[in-house]
Amino acid sequence: MSRIFDALQRSETERAGVDMSTISDANELLQHAERGAASQWEATSSAGGPAGNGSFETAASGEMEAGTPFAANLVAPADTSRSTAGGDADVFSLFQSLKVSLTPDSRMVSLTDREGLAAEAFRLLGVRLRHLRRDRPLQKVLITSTLPQEGKSMVSANLACTLAQATQRRTLLLEGDVRRPTLSKRFGIGANPGICEWLQGERNLMTCIYHLEGPGHWILPSGQAPSNALELLQSAKLASLMDQLAKWFDWIVIDSPPVLPLADTSVWARLADGILLVTRIGTTEKQQLQRGLEALESKKILGALMNCSTTVTRGAYYYQYAGGAKAASQSVK
Numbered sequence: 066m067s068r069i070f071d072a073l074q075r076s077e078t079e080r081a082g083v084d085m086s087t088i089s090d091a092n093e094l095l096q097h098a099e100r101g102a103a104s105q106w107e108a109t110s111s112a113g114g115p116a117g118n119g120s121f122e123t124a125a126s127g128e129m130e131a132g133t134p135f136a137a138n139l140v141a142p143a144d145t146s147r148s149t150a151g152g153d154a155d156v157f158s159l160f161q162s163l164k165v166s167l168t169p170d171s172r173m174v175s176l177t178d179r180e181g182l183a184a185e186a187f188r189l190l191g192v193r194l195r196h197l198r199r200d201r202p203l204q205k206v207l208i209t210s211t212l213p214q215e216g217k218s219m220v221s222a223n224l225a226c227t228l229a230q231a232t233q234r235r236t237l238l239l240e241g242d243v244r245r246p247t248l249s250k251r252f253g254i255g256a257n258p259g260i261c262e263w264l265q266g267e268r269n270l271m272t273c274i275y276h277l278e279g280p281g282h283w284i285l286p287s288g289q290a291p292s293n294a295l296e297l298l299q300s301a302k303l304a305s306l307m308d309q310l311a312k313w314f315d316w317i318v319i320d321s322p323p324v325l326p327l328a329d330t331s332v333w334a335r336l337a338d339g340i341l342l343v344t345r346i347g348t349t350e351k352q353q354l355q356r357g358l359e360a361l362e363s364k365k366i367l368g369a370l371m372n373c374s375t376t377v378t379r380g381a382y383y384y385q386y387a388g389g390a391k392a393a394s395q396s397v398k
Contacts, residue, residue: 173223173226173252174223176226187227191232194206201338203339204338205311206341207321207339207340211353214345215323216343218247218320222251225316226281226282234316237274239260239285242321244327244329248320249287259286261288265291295328303332304336325353339366340365
């Protein structure tokens with residue numbers, strides 16, 4: 066089990082005026098949860114569970130076949146003009162390409178500051194995830210937080226960019242936070258039909274997935290959410306959709322709603338292989354974190370990422386990187 070958290074330098078943070086008592090408690094809580102998850106995973110593996118060199122390794126790490134057929138039950142009645150004729154066309158040639166337009170407040174450090182410490186932290190996070198998938202099924206990664214404004218969407222977007230750039234694998238960023246979507250705005254691609262339109266049968270899936278020029282990954286935006294968003298997500302069609310996406314893409318990064326107070330995240334958590342919890346200095350409290358951890362399936366928790374650190378220096382970063390000590394948890398602003 067890789068540790069993906071706890072990269073704060075306490076003395077500098079205290080000089081910056083941050084109350085460390087709450088953060089210390091939160092870190093201890095995360096460490097306890099990680100140890101419990103590791104124990105459960107090891108027990109499952111020793112009992113002949115899904116970990117190890119099973120069929121997943123071939124499906125997840127192998128290259129995507131160009132002629133993957135488009136499942137008939139994923140084609141909505143409307144707008145079928147772009148469906149795969151004969152089932153043998155390359156589906157990726159059917160996805161529309163969109164140009165990305167970043168703004169200064171997009172915080173896409175993986176694209177705008179690739180030599181910076183934050184971008185390097187995301188690269189190291191990607192390395193840790195690739196190492197984890199050697200020992201367990203890990204293709205669909207859920208990014209969540211306990212409450213809004215902790216940075217989960219920023220982490221999701223940067224992680225998807227990093228995985229696409231570093232591995233040359235087909236990576237999909239899925240906007241699962243349909244009530245408060247922010248990814249389309251972050252990339253500057255405007256409003257486009259997405260998963261909500263597909264679930265309602267209004268769109269063919271081919272017209273809901275877009276290739277982002279520059280980042281090099283694909284995105285399935287939320288689209289326009291109806292008033293019954295939770296009921297829509299609980300549809301059996303969502304599981305079928307995830308199965309099909311897993312055949313096309315090597316990595317699927319799901320930007321889900323926060324764990325509290327909505328129930329939407331539980332829907333995505335059941336469909337994910339692993340969960341990465343985003344916390345934020347000065348925002349995440351122990352009680353909230355405890356409730357969030359209790360709401361998630363512990364054996365799926367990969368770890369946590371501490372967001373908004375202002376204390377990391379380049380020298381300290383590369384010291385930890387060279388030693389391999391918890392380097393993946395370097396916080397990003």
